[in-house]
Every structure is written in C-alpha cells, then in structure tokens.
Amino acid sequence: MKSIVNEDLQKILTINRSHYGRTSFNEDVELLQLKKNDGIEVNIITYGGRITSIKTLDKKGDLDNVVLTLANLELYENENPFFGAIVGRYGNRIANGKFKLDGEKYILAQNNGTNSLHGGEKGFDKVIWDVEEVKESSTFVSLKLNYVSKDMEEGFPGNLKTTVTYTLHNNNSLDVLYEATTDKTTVVNLTQHSYFNLSGDFTKAITDHEVKINADRFVPVNNLLIPNGELQSVDNSPFDFRSSIRVSNALDNHNEQIKIARGFDHCWVLNGAAKGYRSVATAYHSLTGRLMEVLTDQPGMQFYTGNFLDGTLPIPTGGVYKKRSGFCFETQHFPDSPNQPQFPSTRLVPGEKYATKTTFKFSVV
Template identity: 70%
Template sequence: MNIKSAVKIEKSFYGTTIDGKQVDQFSLKNEGGIEVYIITFGGRITAINTADKNGKLENVVLAFNNLEQYEKKNPFFGALIGRYGNRIAKGTFSLKGIEYILAKNNGENNLHGGLKGFDKMVWKVENVEESTSFVSLKLSYYSEDMEEGFPGNLKTTVTYTLNSNNSLDVLYEASTDKTTVINLTQHSYFNLSGNFAQLIEDHEVEIDADKFVPVDASLIPTGELTSVENTPFDFRTSKAVEIAINGEHEQLKIGGGFDHCWVLNGKGYRSVAKAHHKESGRVMEVLTDQPGMQFYTGNFIDGTLPAPNNGVYAKRSGLCFETQHFPDSPNHPQFPDTTLEQGEKYATKTTFKFYVNG
C-alpha cells in the first residue's frame, strides 16, 4: 500500500452498525479521473466520481450520506446482492427432490436473497492490492447453511478492481459444501448527469439483446423468451429512455417502466450495454460473461429517500444494469442453470467502463 503509483487505495472508518459492527470505507482512485468509494456494509458502492466532457468530477451513483440510512429499508443502493439476485416465485424452489422455503419479501415472492440478504451483511476485507495499473479490494462473506432458507455453507468473495483505463471490474467467486443456487449481482443506480435532481429519461441506452424475459403481474417470468423486435424493449440501436419507456406495451404497464431481464447476445466476456448522457458527455459501457441483465429504471423510487444535496430521490432517478442469470431460474428448467454443486467454483465477471463522448 506504500507503492507510488497512478492508482491508489485508502481506508477510513465509516460507521458502526446498530448491532455494534464496525464498517470501513475504501476509496479507489486513479489519475484518469475516477474515484470509487466502497463500504464493507453490503459491499456497497457509495460513489463513483468521474469527469464530464468539461473535466468536472461528479458522483454518478445514487447513494446516502450515512450508514444509518443504508441500514434502513432502501432499494439496495450500490449493494452486492445474494444469494439469489432478482425474484424467486412464491419463495420456493426444489433441488434434488427437496423443497426449500424462502422469505416472501416482495409480495408473494422472494427478492434479492430475502429479509437479510448479502446487501445487509458486513463483509470481511480479504485483501487489498495496489500496483502501477490497478488497485483492488477483495471482500468476503460466509453464508451459513440454511441462512435465509438457502442450503449449503457458501463462501463468497467479491473483488472490486479499478484499472488505469477507467474501468471497474467486479469479480464474483463462490464455493459451497452442498448443492445450492446462486445468482450474484451488483445493484448500483447510475445517473450519468451527476445531478440527482435530473431524471434518467434523457439517457441514451443500448443493449445487445434480441430477446427479453416477459413477466406476469407479480414480475415473475412467464417462462417465455420474447423477441424485442417492434417493441419498446428493442435497444439494439441506442435510443433515449424516454422514447422507449412511454411506449404502449403491456409489459411496461406491469413493471411501471423497465424492470426486466434481457437475454444478452453472445457468450463469454463481452460488451453488452452502454449508457450515454449527451449533456455531460459521460458514457458507461457494461461488459460481462453472464447470460442476462436486469435493466431497471428506478420505477419504485418514491420520493421519500434523502439525496446528498438535501433533496430527495424521485422516481426514475437512476438506472440499474444488473448482470445476472434470469429471474426465478430454479423454477424454470429451460433457463440457464443457477445450481452450484459441492466442489464446483462459481466465478463471473462484470465491468463498468467510463469515458467521455462529446
């Protein structure tokens, strides 16, 4: 940590949880104009400061000012999500003939791991690494067998790496001692304007996907994979969110906007999405090896949560690009498998890359 380099990492005290656990904050910085702040509570990203086309450095992720607000009910701002990101229908699934019962914390369904998912845990710092071209923070959490109803003792590590090329890598790894299901993701809300009083409807979005996963009234997949052709869900060519989100489509009515999983084209680690804010010039590119991505437009943000500028977060204040497997996959055998067996290693990588374009 004493290496002189263009990239550096620093640690500071952030707060103490209501049950007395210390929470630390780590700042990852490079000379390319990126500063990333991460706290050990939920492994949450609390800020990504990046320059606009005029060199002005601003935070582009929705966040709170203090730990107390993160401990209260909130829409998973900046959090690591597990064991299972997204929804599981009626809070149940079966593995090898055994039915597992989960909490119903989203209507009749289980959402983002349950009542106390990975977003509410204090993660352990496994390693901090600094070099001339990158800095990384490795966090771990040990989830005991049957925690929130999920089988198997699960050891999870997530490594955040800020590179000198202004990209933030998120590497997820896990192992289990019993057959289980897993679907980890990162739940940051992005607003590339740097002004959280502005809505994200002026952001132009591109998603490399020919199909999406339609849902029923409770936002559970119907089991179909539907073409985006001639629908508001077609982001294969970049377009403004406001153009698409105001389209006439039953799925938009169900989600109150976009809250759906796109079936990403291609396989392996590849570029899958971009967001561009013309006024600021900021662009964020998303790369992943995952089969799906939940694109969410902050439809359930209700104007009650405090923003750092003494205002409040309004509906559609932020965009989420949650790379993952499909929702409710344990109950849809035709979907890509989310089962993790004893002796297997779960490993997946997502990158958020930032740059400026006019």
C-alpha cells in the first residue's frame, strides 16, 4: 500500500492507495483512502468513482461509516441503485430517452421505464476512472479521476473529457469538483450519488433525520417522474424545508407528488443561484449529533429518500437495505433540461469548460 503523509503541528492527512479487485472484464480497480488522523476517512474506488465509505465521529467520539456501501466489487458491478457513484453524462432523467440539440435528434437508452436515467446502460457509474494526480498540503489531500467518454457513447454527442477531483480538508469537508470539455456541442449534468444515513446504523430508516433546504420552489413531476415544466412554490406543502424539518413529519402520504414518487424524489430550485457557490442544505441526526452541510454552485438539488430500496441488497455488517435506509442530496441541474428550454441550460460547446463544485461538510453539534 502506498501512503502520502502531510503533517503540520496539529493535523495529519493521508492518501492510501491499494488494490480493490478486478472486474468481470479483468480490469484492475483501485481503492483510494483520504484520511485525517483525528476523525474522518473517505474511501473511493476507481470503478464508477464511487464513494464506498465516509467515516465521521459522533458526539460520543465513535467513528462510523455514514454512506450506504456494498461488501465487494462484484456487488457494485451487479444491479444496484448507483451507490456512491459519479453520475453522468446526464444525472437524473431525460424523457423518452430523447432530446434535440441544434436540430439534431439524439436517442438514448431507456433504462428507467421509457426514460433515460443517470447516463444510460453504462454511465459514468460503471466505468474505470484513471487516477492522474494526487496532491497534498498541510490542510488538504486531493485525488483527481479522469475519464474520456467517446463521441456517441450511450447516445451523447462529442468526445467528453471529464475530471472529478475529490479533496478532503482538515475542517472535515469533502469537495467534489467536476470539470469537462467537449469537441462537439453536447449536454452535461454531473452529480454524486452517495446515500447518507448519519446514524451510522443502516438497519434504521432516515426518517428521524432533520433536513433543511434553502429553496422557495421545487420541480413537480408526472407519474413517470418527468418534470411537468413548472417550478412550483413550496409554500403550504410538504416540500417546504426552509426551516429544519424531521423527514417523518414531511412525508405526507396524501400529497399527490409524494404518492407519485413513493416519497421525496424531486429536484429543489435552490435559492441564490446567481451568487454561485453557497450553502444550500443541511441534514442533522440528533441522537448522534452528526450534522452535514451541503454547499454548491448548482441551481438544483435532488432530495431522494431511498424510496426504491427494496431489501434485496445486503448490508455488509448484517441485514438488508430497505426503503428509507438512506437519502441522497444530488446537486445538479434540473431533470429533463435538454427537453425543457425554460430550465437552466445544460449545453456545453467546444471551447467552453464545464466546471462545478459541491462540498459535503461534516461536524458534531
């Protein structure tokens, strides 16, 4: 195992690299661990750029993993709901697996009913990412993952050179920086698909978490979970998380939108988009004292309450992942934006650079 250590008077940050496994296609997969000596560890594998563990302290000083994980590479290769993955080229759904760009029609895989979801049959969650560069300083450790998506891969135009940089800071925050360039006009919407459960006990539902989302509006969907084109006020609805609310109290089964999605699986229109990078959401678990804050420069965030976890995937420590075992905060553009011209554009042209940053910051209160 190779280790890079950085030390000042108080902090030690390390990156450890080791062999994780070989895919069914005989590809090597690496495990990279970003670690601070006094309390946070982040494990990432090069298969799908997946976060397989984030260990953080609770108010008793216990260190627990707070993201849903699988026991081995074979389970990650098998069908699973994007645990910990980098999602692309297009995070979320595109209606009917089709969109037009500059008069040209593009056909994508329909891997979610009639929709294209999270990049298609073999999106960025299923490819091997190259580790190009590792950086270190007295205050952070950083690793850079690269992948080149070839022209018309999964139906998307352009050779897309993509870099995702994970950076762990000594203030217990994890940055995810997404960058991409293309040689042909295309659409891009990248995100991170970790499922969080701040209790550290995945046999327990996340309904006891308190969530706050700085958003006055959300994106309502039809029965195929495709936006109906409106941006609806959260006023007087279960979608109003402008003050911190316990998830169980917000899950109003009489609300039509919640009925459609079997819970929350919607994109919130984040306030302050014109300001760029800002704090947009928090999740808090009172029993452990763990608080997670999300900062981003994106216009939207999908809040998903694990509605389709169905008890078929095993928890490595015992039991199975059930409905509401975890939640996702997926910072992104709105679903189906290529077909919804009134939404912020996901268009990327040659000569421009796609660049967006999201931070997950952990603390105990």
